[in-house]
Amino acid sequence: MSAPNLFLIYVTDVERSTRFYSDLFGIEPILTTPRYVPFEVAPGVLFALWSGRADTVTPSAPRSSEVGLMIPAARVEDTYTTWSAQGVTVVEKPHDEVFGRTFVIADPDGNLVRVSPLD
Known part of the structure; x- marks a missing residue:
């Protein structure tokens, strides 16, 4: 497959x-x-x-998925700082999860983009 x-x-x-x-x-x-x-x-x-x-795709349509960007752990905070300065919509500020430091932003339609450390 x-x-x-x-x-x-x-x-x-x-x-x-x-x-x-x-x-x-x-x-x-x-x-x-x-x-x-x-x-x-x-x-x-x-x-x-x-x-x-x-x-069928309207601003009120629910979003049920998330785009992931896995980067070296040392770059998570810097990426947050860079993207925040660009004016992105922050959904979750950097915080620790079971898989490491992470944060979430939203695109203009409300789709989520999560940054996390490489597995």
């Missing part, structure tokens, strides 16, 4: 979210369409923004 290689984030404004994630992660999309924008995050692995059917 193959491993998952496409991770979709539902967004309401593809252009706004493309700018947000491009700036946040310092990456550029490999393709831009009006409703789908993929970023290659590893060879053959895509992180993509998808508006789906505009009538």
Whole structure:
């Protein structure tokens, strides 16, 4: 069986979210369409923004997933400081969890982005 290689984030404004994630992660999309924008995050692995059917993805639609960025533990606090200075919406300030120091921000649609130390 193959491993998952496409991770979709539902967004309401593809252009706004493309700018947000491009700036946040310092990456550029490999393709831009009006409703789908993929970023290659590893060879053959895509992180993509998808508006789906505009009538089903609204700002009030509940979000049930979280994007994870695992980085060296020593960089967690610095990343929080950098992103906070950029004006991101902080959901959880840095704190200790069973897996180490972590924090959570939200994208413009309320999708969560968690930064944590490498496993």
